[in-house]
Amino acid sequence: xxxxxxxxxxxxxxxxxxxxxxxxxxxxxxxxxxxxxxxxxxxxxxxxxxxxxxxxxxxxxxxxxxxxxxxxxxxxxxxxxxxxxxxxxxxxxxxxxxxxxxxxxxxxxxxxxxxxxxxxxxxxxxxxxxxxxxxxxxxxxxxxxxxxxxxxxxxxxxxxxxxxxxxxxxxxxxxxxxxxxxxxxxxxxxxxxxxxxxxxxxxxxxxxxxxxxxxxxxxxxxxxxxxxxxxxxxxxxxxxxxxxxx
Numbered sequence: 001x002x003x004x005x006x007x008x009x010x011x012x013x014x015x016x017x018x019x020x021x022x023x024x025x026x027x028x029x030x031x032x033x034x035x036x037x038x039x040x041x042x043x044x045x046x047x048x049x050x051x052x053x054x055x056x057x058x059x060x061x062x063x064x065x066x067x068x069x070x071x072x073x074x075x076x077x078x079x080x081x082x083x084x085x086x087x088x089x090x091x092x093x094x095x096x097x098x099x100x101x102x103x104x105x106x107x108x109x110x111x112x113x114x115x116x117x118x119x120x121x122x123x124x125x126x127x128x129x130x131x132x133x134x135x136x137x138x139x140x141x142x143x144x145x146x147x148x149x150x151x152x153x154x155x156x157x158x159x160x161x162x163x164x165x166x167x168x169x170x171x172x173x174x175x176x177x178x179x180x181x182x183x184x185x186x187x188x189x190x191x192x193x194x195x196x197x198x199x200x201x202x203x204x205x206x207x208x209x210x211x212x213x214x215x216x217x218x219x220x221x222x223x224x225x226x227x228x229x230x231x232x233x234x235x236x237x238x239x240x241x242x243x244x245x246x
Contacts, residue, residue, distance in 0.1 A: 043073050
């Protein structure tokens with residue numbers, strides 16, 4: 001669903017008041033929010049989420065588990081009032097030239113996860129250590145994703161905000177660890193690095209076995225021509241001797 005900031009703020013306020021009934025917080029979107037550009041007394045929080053995008057030109061839709069969300073938070077202790085400014089970073093369509101950054105849409109489950117993580121951060125930073133010990137809720141894939149994160153069309157990546165742009169990508173594992181052999185890829189896959197060594201070991205074992213066989217049979221030598229001639233002459237002499245004696 002398209003982000004309805006009023007619904008988001010209401011849900012956010014309800015989650016805060018479950019832990020701190022007297023606390024009052026406001027939430028608003030701010031498309032000008034910048035990483036590490038904080039007003040005095042403000043804190044920064046960043047998370048990623050699973051979201052959906054739709055191209056306004058071709059109506060193509062796609063999903064991403066790398067939707068970046070940047071928040072700046074401030075809290076006034078004496079009035080127990082706080083503010084959250086949030087920026088959602090967009091993505092562009094891969095198929096359309098000169099496409100614009102489209103804003104993400106989130107399912108109700110993903111929305112609750114985003115707001116719950118934000119509340120956990122606020123409870124930890126502004127209401128004392130140990131107030132909330134719950135770990136951050138992880139990103140849940142709503143559909144299977146193929147390929148790596150499209151850093152070229154990610155707004156957060158182009159601004160140096162997307163951590164996925166600096167770290168390893170999310171990729172779909174190969175169906176077979178030996179798939180590189182079928183495609184002719186020179187780089188062995190995981191679990192296949194042992195194959196070249198295995199071939200070498202087998203060749204060495206074969207040579208070693210042959211060597212042992214040769215040792216048992218003894219050294220083989222080619223026949224000497226001189227010995228053959230002597231043998232033939234000796235044979236002829238014996239035959240002639242037999243005829244003359246008769």
